Amino acid sequence: MSNPSSVPDLPSLEPAAPSAALKDRTLAAAGRHAAPVRKQRARHTLMLVGLSWLLAIGVFVWAGGPRPSGRPLALQLGTAGVTASIVAVCIWALLLRGTSSLGRRASLLWSVALGAVPAILSWKVIWSIQFEGALDEWPGRPGFRCLALTLGIAACPLVAFVIARRGSDPKHPALTGFAAGIGIGATATLFTDLWCPVAFIPHLLLGHALPIATLGGFGALLGSLFIRLRNKEPDSIPRT
Amino acid sequence: MDRYAQGEDAAFSELYDAIAPRLYAFILRKVRNTERAEDLVQQTLLKLHCARSRYVPGSCVSPWAFAILRRLHVDQERRKKLEVLSPDGDNEAEATSALGDPEESVAHRQQLQILIDSVLSQLSPPQQAAFELVHHGQMSHAEAAEALGTTVASIKLRVQRAHRTLRAVLDSANAMPAPSNPNV
Numbered sequence: 001m002s003n004p005s006s007v008p009d010l011p012s013l014e015p016a017a018p019s020a021a022l023k024d025r026t027l028a029a030a031g032r033h034a035a036p037v038r039k040q041r042a043r044h045t046l047m048l049v050g051l052s053w054l055l056a057i058g059v060f061v062w063a064g065g066p067r068p069s070g071r072p073l074a075l076q077l078g079t080a081g082v083t084a085s086i087v088a089v090c091i092w093a094l095l096l097r098g099t100s101s102l103g104r105r106a107s108l109l110w111s112v113a114l115g116a117v118p119a120i121l122s123w124k125v126i127w128s129i130q131f132e133g134a135l136d137e138w139p140g141r142p143g144f145r146c147l148a149l150t151l152g153i154a155a156c157p158l159v160a161f162v163i164a165r166r167g168s169d170p171k172h173p174a175l176t177g178f179a180a181g182i183g184i185g186a187t188a189t190l191f192t193d194l195w196c197p198v199a200f201i202p203h204l205l206l207g208h209a210l211p212i213a214t215l216g217g218f219g220a221l222l223g224s225l226f227i228r229l230r231n232k233e234p235d236s237i238p239r240t
Numbered sequence: 241m242d243r244y245a246q247g248e249d250a251a252f253s254e255l256y257d258a259i260a261p262r263l264y265a266f267i268l269r270k271v272r273n274t275e276r277a278e279d280l281v282q283q284t285l286l287k288l289h290c291a292r293s294r295y296v297p298g299s300c301v302s303p304w305a306f307a308i309l310r311r312l313h314v315d316q317e318r319r320k321k322l323e324v325l326s327p328d329g330d331n332e333a334e335a336t337s338a339l340g341d342p343e344e345s346v347a348h349r350q351q352l353q354i355l356i357d358s359v360l361s362q363l364s365p366p367q368q369a370a371f372e373l374v375h376h377g378q379m380s381h382a383e384a385a386e387a388l389g390t391t392v393a394s395i396k397l398r399v400q401r402a403h404r405t406l407r408a409v410l411d412s413a414n415a416m417p418a419p420s421n422p423n424v
Contacts, residue, residue: 018277018278018281019278022260022264022281023253023256023260026256026285027253029286030286031249033289033290035289035291037245037293038245038246040293041293098296099299100303100304101296102386102389105390106389107390170304170312171307171311172389
């Protein structure tokens, strides 16, 4: 650990050390509170996240699963392949904590979260332009079903994420929740893209972009309520 | 911390020895009350204990611990603002005696402390946070950057600017004796 730079013109104002009793008190209090170890937490998280995504896939299958609807295979593969790559980046940056126990840096979360939706939509439009009629309007498909499907797929994984991270973020819980909402929403959109053949831009905005933004907002709310570090009243900590 | 996260309970004592004095020194300067400082340190360590399974192997514990401590302190301050409190004169006196050396002039140290605190409170919040973590929390620039979610270069810049401001005020006030110890 490199030492901080010294300040030659400032005097030393060394504070006293904590009392010896504090150590005994802290160790005793820790002994009274059982805390899970890493393996237990990993098992619990894996089960929770696995179950939530099983439910999400169940919703997708219940809605009909992948539907080509006359789309060329190249259109489907191209859309899904690149969207999957964007989603992989989102999962890596927005849902995993990286190399710090404090999670990802705010600047990374913001940039990936705000870039995800434009990237997914831009690619879908750019790729669909290559295929005649792919961007045409579909009467009777304004996008509400896609909106509902995306929200339905993402609901369980988002709740699972909040449960897995509850009470853990001392820095920016709302941003963590927002990022999770965007990341999970982007993943859900990958499923919706397999289901929905429409690439008409207003439809994409309503049915594919809006749910991701909604999930981001909902994630921010859940984050500020549940992911934030909870404080305990000092009086509730035993001093003997 | 890694051993503790894997379930070796005895490692908590070592973790305490490594981190508690730094946390205490840091927070005592902010709350200026030994009892409150100890409460906050205890809460922080209990949070670390409860969250030990969330520790990322190989990562540095200090930024995590200081971030928790800062959050607990901020929350406590917010709660305090909502409550009607009696004047804190006794606490100031207690903190001064805790910081002071009986051989030195308590009055001088108190004046100096008030001056430094007043200058620090005039710094921008990012500069203040960086200065406090690096000097009072004895963190490296990299650790402070991780705790504040910014870059090392940004921390260096903030600390440098805080130094400049502090030095200018202290020089102009001519309140400083010749330095006997180069560290803050």
